[in-house]
Structures are given as C-alpha cells and as structure tokens.
Amino acid sequence: MELSQENQDLIKKFGATPISKLSETPNFYTFNNKLIASHRDFDKFFSALKKHEKGAILSGLNASGTLHLGHKAVFDTNLFFQKKYKIPVFIPISDDESYVAGKVKTQEQALENSKRLAKELIAYGFDPKNTFFIIDQIYTNIYNLAIKLSKKVNYSEIKATYGYKPDENIGLHFYPAVQSAHILFPQEKHKIPNVLVPIGPDEDAHIRISRDIASRAGYKKPAILHVNFLPGINGEKMSTSKPNTAIFLSDDEKTIRKKISKAFSGGQKTIEEHKKLGGNPDVDISCIYLKLLFLTPEEYKDIETKYKKGNLSSGDVKKIFADKAVEFIKNFQKRLKNLDNKVVEKCILKN
C-alpha cells in the first residue's frame, strides 16, 4: 500500500514522520501492511516501552459511534501493545462532544451509547483488568483537568484549528480542553510519562493543538500514530451514517454477505473476460480488506496471484472475504453475548 494522500500531507505540510524512517517498527500487521504510515514521536515511545518504562495507550471513541471493520486496525494495534507490553489502555468515550456537536439528541442517549461501546470493546478483546473507560458524564472529575488546560489555549486557536463559527455553541468551543484532558489523563492521574495516541489522519490537527497545550501546561507531548482509513465497502468513503459503506460489528451474517456481494470489485465485466484478463486486486475491496486486515502476506499472495490470472473470480474473492468477516464478527458477537455487565462496569472510571 502506498502512502495515502492524508499521510503525505501530514508528512509534507505538518511535520509528521514516515514510519519507514524508523530504525525498528513493531512486527505487527498494521505496521507491516502500512496501515500505519506516519507518526509523531513514536520512536521515543517505542524505545521507552522496550526499556520497560511506564507506558499507556490512549484511544478515544465518539459516543455516537458504531463499531465496524474500519476500527479493526486501531483496536488491534492497541491490543498488540496491551498484550505484548502489559500496558494499560485508556479509552475516553466523548459523550459530551457527541451531545454538543448534535451527534446524539440527549445526554442520556450519549451515556447509553457510551456504556454500550465500553461493553463492545471489552468483548472485542481488551483486557478488563487493564482497560479504563473515561465517560465524561460519569467521570466528571475530568472537568478539573480540562479547566487547567483550558487556560492554556485561546479562542482564536480553537477557531483556527476546528473551524468553529461564532454561532456555534460554547460547549463545542470548550471541548478541545476536554479532549486534551483525556490525552493527558494517564500522565496527570497515573504518572505514566509515555503515552501513545493512535488516531485517524483527519484528527491530527486536533491532536497537534493538544500536544501544544500539553507542552504549555508542563506535560510531555504524547506520541501519535496515524492509522489510515480503509476504503468503504462500496468504494465510497467509509461513514457510519452510510450503512452500505461499512460492515458493522453488529451486522448479522446475511447483512454482511449482502454488503460484500455488492462490494466494489476489480474483476472484469464478464466471466469470460475475467478468465482471460484476470482481476485487479489493487482496487478490489475484498482483496484490499483481505490483504490489510485478515491474511498473512503468504496467504494473500496466493489469492492475489490466482485473482490476477483469472483463476479466482470476483465472486470467489468476495466469498473468501465474507467468510473471514463473518467468522470474525460472529466470534465477537458471541463474546459480547456472554459478557457480564459487571465486568464492564469495573472498567468504567468513577469519580
């Protein structure tokens, strides 16, 4: 996978560093497959971890969100570090932002969504003994750290970074202080100096300002990984508000197979042509997902070769992808069903 346009922009215009320049990267699929292609200060974080210094992952979610396959790369990266280095994962679920940004109608709805997401994440595989959810409506003490940080950033900077207009509400204008509080929480509360924040490339501007605030307030700047987005299933940009662009972890088998059957394909128009010319795996959504998320390089190479030669049809690669996705999601749903709410409740930080 080539560097995405987002990664290129972050590197060229905003001083991010290509992962390829690191002397050593973790041997994990999200790095190997270049799903993660740029970073800020990851070298320092990684070297601290290897020296057994205290570290943590900070990985936020919006309370309006619905988990889908697009989240897999971030979650698996977090899990890799949690398992391999036994470090805690802090997961802020920004129920307040969901409300002030109008993504949910009521604070009650935001709270309910947050609790559901927390449960889903534990079911996903996060270690309940080492995972901590910050739901702002519950852990309202986050407000004290937000106030501390709010003093270090002015309205003009927020306007320039977030593009908020004067007719937008003041909760939205304040939220960057809360987001900064989330990111600095492991340092402030748990004295963990090395914090890694995996984000989408589109969030970099927000985190850049949080890093500046961190520095102004006397904290260490957290390290950043830019985790690329996957293309939407139907070839459009993936969006939770467009159900056909994403495969949700709540989808049933029938829905998953139906969505994948309509996935954007790199095959030829007719079977005859396909057998003659072969498919184009570089634009084929099933191939891309299989390559990036589900298969080892060897497993994928085999499929790619056959697909290029026309020995595998579009339908064939769709079926392979669908089988993998169904297996993965069914296992998740089974764990979710069997998960005791009490286990999750213990992971939600209280005042």
Next chain:
Amino acid sequence: MELSQENQDLIKKFGATPISKLSETPNFYTFNNKLIASHRDFDKFFSALKKHEKGAILSGLNASGTLHLGHKAVFDTNLFFQKKYKIPVFIPISDDESYVAGKVKTQEQALENSKRLAKELIAYGFDPKNTFFIIDQIYTNIYNLAIKLSKKVNYSEIKATYGYKPDENIGLHFYPAVQSAHILFPQEKHKIPNVLVPIGPDEDAHIRISRDIASRAGYKKPAILHVNFLPGINGEKMSTSKPNTAIFLSDDEKTIRKKISKAFSGGQKTIEEHKKLGGNPDVDISCIYLKLLFLTPEEYKDIETKYKKGNLSSGDVKKIFADKAVEFIKNFQKRLKNLDNKVVEKCILKN
C-alpha cells in the same frame, strides 16, 4: 437613599423593575433602606413563598473573594429568607472561574479559598442544615448540567455579553455555561421551581443571559434582586484589591478603627466650624454605613439630627460606626474560631 445610577440604568435600559412598584416588599432593612432597589420577577418569587411553594436562594461568590462589610446586605437578605421561610440557600463558589480568569494562580489555591469561604459563611450565620456549597472542583457533576446548557448559547452571545477577546482562554468562554448551571441547579437537581438570585447590579448582564439560557433549556427563569454596592470606606469604589476601601471580616479591632478613622467624612474642617455649621450625613461614610447596615431608622434619626446640628463631631460618628463594626466583626470571628470544620464539610456538595 436615591436610586443608584446602576439601578436607574438597569430599569431604563435593561427592563428591570423598581422595587417601589411592588405592592408588598419584605419588611427587612435591605428593602426598607433601598439597598435593594430593583429586581426581575421578585414579585412572582415572593408570592410563591407566601403560598408555601418550594423556593430557594442562590447566591454565588468568587473563590478569590474576601468577605467584607460590603457583603453584609446580600448575606443578611439571604439569611432573612432562609430564616423566615425555611428555604435552602445554595452557594456556588466559582473556583474554576477564579482560576481561568487569573484571579488565583492555581486550582489548589482556588479550592483552599473556596473551603475557607464556606467556613466563613457558616460562621456568618447560614444554617448548616439548610445551606449547600457548590465548589466546582469538588462537585464536578455540575459539568453535566453546564454541558446541557452550553448547547443553548453560542460564542457570539458570550462575546457580546462578557466582552471576552479572541485571545482569552476557552475556559473563560465556557464559564457562562457553568454559571448558568449553578443558577439552575436547584431546579434541575432538587425540583425547586422558585429560585431567587441576589446579585450586584454589575452582574445583571451575565444573569440576563443565564435567564435566557434557562428559558431555552426549558427551565423557569430565576428571580433577581439587585443589591447595591456601598461606597468604599475612603470614598473610593470598594474593591477587595484595595484594602483601604473595605473593612474585611478578617480585620482586627485596631485595623478596623484605623480604617474608620480615615473614612471619608461629612464634617467641617475645624471643630469650631463644625459646631457652627454641622456635618453633612449624606456624604459621611460613617453615617451612610450606620444608616444602611447597622441602625434602626429611629436610632439613626437621632444621630443624624445631632450631627447636622454639630452636636456630634465627625470623630463621634466614626466612633459609633467603629464600635458597631468592631462588635459585629468580633462576634463573627468568635463564631468562626469555634466552628467545627466537620459542620462545614457536610454543607459542601459531593458528587
């Protein structure tokens, strides 16, 4: 006492109502002496109280504050309602605003000040069984109500009302949502529909916007009393940052007597002239304080007459004022000294 310029402005330009238009006012010195000269919806509040409907007083303080005689009118008004109608008094102490506005250097300092103020207020006379302090750093749950209300007010309105500049921090820009949360707290949390907020005339603009937010968020608009400022002891505007303008409740007897000895006087330049021409009680600080805060109309009339005739000197009225102030403050200090911290701690709201 004539209507102050502030009261006149509030009435003429901003739709406040003169107290004189009420068909009935409470028989209490702050009303009788026109220390309270204008209001918003006080008639509704008062009539609800008399019908034994649920009511509350909401009276805030800044954590950077130091109690002085200028606070007496507000506190005594609050106490009058608390005692006579057995209603709770909620006292938000805005430690967060003190910090983001730079009135204190650290959040820790703001918290310490807040606790000291809470203790002083209980010593002042507030009923510990029916007084509740909202210290934002402790009762961080106030943030949830602030977020709810923050959605109902935009940046332009805050800018217009508070005059904040774009280079001022975002904590300051958010604070109006927290202030609104304080004011609506008795309604939201305790289902008390009738809330009275006594404020200085200079705070009216802030409370006007809070009343608008209340209404947009489906709450009843709290009633307002405008409690006038007293002139500073030395004739300047009273300000806690200028110790000679105010008599603090922490001043010792010597300091009090010294300040009053230098108080602005309405007497003549020489004793001979004074005996001949008499003093002017309308500009004499000692007379004003005695009249407005310490004496019954009959007691004051006697002094006024003698002062006007020159039978009482400036020194004489200063001594009468000093004796009253010393007695009042010594009693307060004695109660403060004997007050158990545990009693105060119970009055501080917890999450």
